[in-house]
Amino acid sequence: MRFKDFILTEIATGPHYLVAGHPIGHSLSPVMHQLALEHHGLSGQYCAVDVEPADLSSFISWLNRDQLKGANITIPYKQEFLQVVDRLDRSAERIGAMNTVVKTETGLVGYNTDIEGFLKPLEPYLDELQGESAIVFGTGGASRAVKYALWQSGIENIVHVSRNPGRFSIDHATDLGQDTVYCNYHNWQGYAKKSVILINCTPLGMEPDKDTSPVRPEEAGLLKNKICYDLVYNPLKTQFLKLASDYGAETIGGLEMFIGQGNRAFELWTGKRFPENNVREVLLNRLT
Numbered sequence: 001m002r003f004k005d006f007i008l009t010e011i012a013t014g015p016h017y018l019v020a021g022h023p024i025g026h027s028l029s030p031v032m033h034q035l036a037l038e039h040h041g042l043s044g045q046y047c048a049v050d051v052e053p054a055d056l057s058s059f060i061s062w063l064n065r066d067q068l069k070g071a072n073i074t075i076p077y078k079q080e081f082l083q084v085v086d087r088l089d090r091s092a093e094r095i096g097a098m099n100t101v102v103k104t105e106t107g108l109v110g111y112n113t114d115i116e117g118f119l120k121p122l123e124p125y126l127d128e129l130q131g132e133s134a135i136v137f138g139t140g141g142a143s144r145a146v147k148y149a150l151w152q153s154g155i156e157n158i159v160h161v162s163r164n165p166g167r168f169s170i171d172h173a174t175d176l177g178q179d180t181v182y183c184n185y186h187n188w189q190g191y192a193k194k195s196v197i198l199i200n201c202t203p204l205g206m207e208p209d210k211d212t213s214p215v216r217p218e219e220a221g222l223l224k225n226k227i228c229y230d231l232v233y234n235p236l237k238t239q240f241l242k243l244a245s246d247y248g249a250e251t252i253g254g255l256e257m258f259i260g261q262g263n264r265a266f267e268l269w270t271g272k273r274f275p276e277n278n279v280r281e282v283l284l285n286r287l288t
Contacts, residue, residue, distance in 0.1 A: 001047065001048065001049055001050065002049070002050050002052070002055075003020070003049040003050060003051045003052070003055050003058070003059050003062075004052075004055055004058070006018075006047060006049045007058075007062070011045045011047060012067065013067065014043070014044070014045065014067060015043050015044040015045075015067055015069050016044055016045045016046070016047060016067060016068060016069065017033060017037075017044060017045070017046040017047075017068070017069050017070045017071065017072075017269065018046070018047055018048070018049050018068065018071045018072070019046075019047075019048045019049070019071070019072035019073075019074060020049050020051045020059060020071060020072070020073055020074070020077065021048075021050070021051065021073070021074035021075050021076070021077060022050055022051055022052055022053070022075075022076060022077070023050055024048045024049065024050045024051075024074070025048075025050070026206060026207055026234060027048045027074070028233075028234065028258070028283060028286060028287075029046070029048060029072060029262060030046045030047055030048050031282060031283065031286060032259065032262050032274065032279045032282070032283060033046035033262060033266060034046045035275070035278060035279055035282055036266050036272075036274045036275060036279065039275045039278065040270065040272050042270060042272075044069055051077070056077075056080075060084050063084070063101060063103075063108060064108075068103070069103065069269060070100070070101060070102060070103060070265070070268070070269035071100070071101040072099055072100055072101075072262075072265055073098060073099050073100070073101065074099065075140065075141070075142075075203070076140075076141075078097040078098060078099055078140070078141025078142070078144075079096060079097050079140075079141050079144075081098055081101070081110060082096065082097070082098060082110065084101075084108070084110075085098070085101060085107070085108040085109060085110035086106070086107030086108050086109065087106075087107060087108075087109050087110070088109070088110045089109060089110065089111045089112070091111075091112055091115055091148060092110050092111055092112040094148065095112050095115075095144045095145055095147075095148045096144055097112060097114075097141035097142075097144040097145060098110035098111060098112050099111070099112055099113060099114055099141070099145075099261065099265075100112070100113050100264075100265040100268060102268045102269060111264075111265070111268060112145050112148075113260075113261040113262075113264035113265045113268070114142060114145035114146070114149075114257070114261050115145050115148055115149045115152070116260055116261065116263075116264045117256075117257040117258065117259070117260030117261030117262070117263075117264065118145060118146055118149045118231075118257050118260070118261075119149050119152065119153060119260075120256060120257070120260040121229070121252045121256040121257060121260075122149075122153055122229075122252070125197075125227055125250070126153055126154065128196055128227070129150075129153050129154045129155050129196060129197065130154040131154060131155075131156050132154075132155055132156065132157070132195070132196040132197070133155070133156070133157035133158070133159065133191070133194050133195045133196065134150050134155045134157070134158050134159070134195055134196070134197045134198070134199065135158075135159045135161060135188060135191060135192065135195045135197070135198045135199070136150075136158055136159070136160050136161065136198075136199050136201055137161045137188075137198070137199065137200045137201060137202050137204075137214035137215075138160075138161070138162070138200070138201035138202035138214075139160050139162040139167075139182075139201075140201065140202075142201045142231055143160065143201040146199055146201055146231075147160075147180075155197070156179065157179045157180075157181075157194075158179070158180050158181070159180075159181045159182075159183060159188060159191040159195065160180060160181070160182045160183070161183055161184065161185060161188040161214065162182055162183075162184060163184065163185065164184075165182035165183055165184050166182075185214070189219060189222060192222040192223075192226075193222075195226070196226060196227060197226060197227040197228070197229060198215075198223065198226055198227070198228050198229070198244075199228075199229045199230075199231070200213075200214050200228075200229070200230040200231060200232065200238070200240050201231050202214055203232070204232075204239075204240070205230065205232045205235075205238030205239050205240050206232045206234060206238075207234050207235060210235050210238065210239065211239055212239060213238065213239040213240040213243060214240060215240055215243055215244075217243060220243040220244070220246060220247055221247060223243060223244045223247045223249045224247040224248055224249065225247075225248055225249065226244070226249045226250070227249065227250045227252070228240065228241060228244035228249045228250065228251050228252070229251075229252040230251075230252070230253055230254055231254045231257060232253075232254045233253060233254035233255040233257070233258045233283075233287070234287055235287065236253050236255060236284075236287050236288065237251075237253060238253070241253060255280075255283060255284075255287070258283075259274065259276060259279055259280060259283070262274065262279075263276065263279075
């Protein structure tokens with residue numbers, strides 16, 4: 001629903017939570033957050049709103065409405081909203097991207113819950129990551145959280161694959177303890193042998209363009225015996241993960257990260273956690 005249409009609905013007059021992005025039609029955030037609100041007997045509706053650039057200032061003003069209890073921020077606004085909140089959590093400040101707005105008595109606070117969400121499915125692989133190298137496809141807001149999380153997991157070297165690597169003469173997440181290289185989609189292959197994990201932080205493979213991938217079929221042999229992680233959760237098994245599976249890679253889909261980041265945001269707003277098993281079951285039913 002467009003934000004300009006949402007503000008005219010009855011939902012907007014009562015307690016509500018929003019996820020804002022452009023476009024936003026793919027989001028399943030309302031499904032899991034509404035389930036959690038009802039599970040805990042909390043009042044409020046959670047809605048996805050498409051905030052077009054022309055309506056951004058109106059949405060920013062809406063954040064201060066008493067009826068709004070919290071908000072998630074997604075593509076393409078994770079960096080833009082750094083200047084909107086009154087204060088940033090330390091990790092969001094260091095990363096340079098945020099995805100959650102929390103309302104407090106002293107103003108709006110920006111958090112990045114993608115870090116916790118990303119790390120949870122990696123727990124079985126932490127020993128394999130210590131001191132190793134990673135390849136990250138994409139250089140947007142999600143990749144910034146992934147870089148920070150990889151540093152926390154023990155990765156020492158990161159190769160960022162970008163369509164425009166020349167833009168990054170100065171690293172976008174400084175002093176995180178890692179060596180960082182920027183390259184393009186024509187020369188990342190030279191770094192594959194030394195990397196233990198490859199992460200897709202781009203929208204490639206997301207519905208409706210589910211046949212796309214950051215790795216071309218003729219490059220898929222480079223994924224052999226690697227850990228391949230896709231932040232996309234719809235579809236559950238992206239083209240990137242299919243190629244990885246064909247070559248015996250360990251694959252991690254985006255669903256667990258999606259649940260994990262939402263769980264943390266919900267806790268920041270309400271002090272309560274998701275009923276994770278219920279949320280997972282409902283989402284899996286929606287995605288299969």
